[in-house]
Amino acid sequence: MKNLDKTNPLEKISQSLKNTSQMAKNFSSLLKLNDVVTLYGPLGSGKTFFVKAIAKSFGAKNVSSPSFVILNEYKTKIPIYHFDFYRLKNEEEIANIGFCDFLNQRGIFFIEWPEMSEKMLPKNHYKIFFEILNENSRKITIKHN
Numbered sequence: 001m002k003n004l005d006k007t008n009p010l011e012k013i014s015q016s017l018k019n020t021s022q023m024a025k026n027f028s029s030l031l032k033l034n035d036v037v038t039l040y041g042p043l044g045s046g047k048t049f050f051v052k053a054i055a056k057s058f059g060a061k062n063v064s065s066p067s068f069v070i071l072n073e074y075k076t077k078i079p080i081y082h083f084d085f086y087r088l089k090n091e092e093e094i095a096n097i098g099f100c101d102f103l104n105q106r107g108i109f110f111i112e113w114p115e116m117s118e119k120m121l122p123k124n125h126y127k128i129f130f131e132i133l134n135e136n137s138r139k140i141t142i143k144h145n
């Protein structure tokens with residue numbers, strides 16, 4: 001997975017969980033310490049599944065943790081912080097959980113429903129867009145900007 005940038009997004013159709021897991025694994029090989037990845041797409045489009053697959057490929061063991069909490073932390077050689085801001089109401093609530101301090105820690109950061117946090121994110125980060133095509137198929141687009 002190379003040459004990924006704003007003008008050169010990666011676009012793939014995944015037809016199965018296995019496809020998506022493989023794609024997550026490939027993408028994870030690009031990730032470096034303190035990278036930030038935002039994930040966009042409707043409910044049930046595969047954002048959480050994708051992050052958990054990445055955590056597994058990094059060797060995380062606690063990936064069965066619930067997917068509806070604001071923060072899941074996966075302990076691997078690099079700590080993985082998986083945020084989900086779906087239930088937060090505004091930027092202030094995001095600031096109040098200490099989000100900016102988290103981003104300064106040693107780790108890789110994933111954010112579902114990231115819209116309200118965008119001003120706090122580093123300029124360079126990955127954005128992944130999920131579209132539901134049918135029950136088992138998802139269109140997954142990865143951009144770097």
Ligand SMILES: Nc1ncnc2c1ncn2[C@@H]1O[C@H](COP(=O)(O)OP(=O)(O)OP(=O)(O)O)[C@@H](O)[C@H]1O
Pocket residue numbers: 014015016017019020041042043044045046047048049050067112130135136137138
């Ligand atoms: N090809 C596929 N890739 C990923 N998930 C798939 C695929 N086909 C079916 N699914 C199913 O879609 C669902 C995705 O759920 P997931 O919790 O990852 O969604 P989400 O985008 O995180 O939703 P939410 O916004 O509610 O957090 C799972 O039930 C998964 O089994």
Ligand SMILES: [Mg+2]
Pocket residue numbers: 047048049067084112
């Ligand atoms: Mg989710």
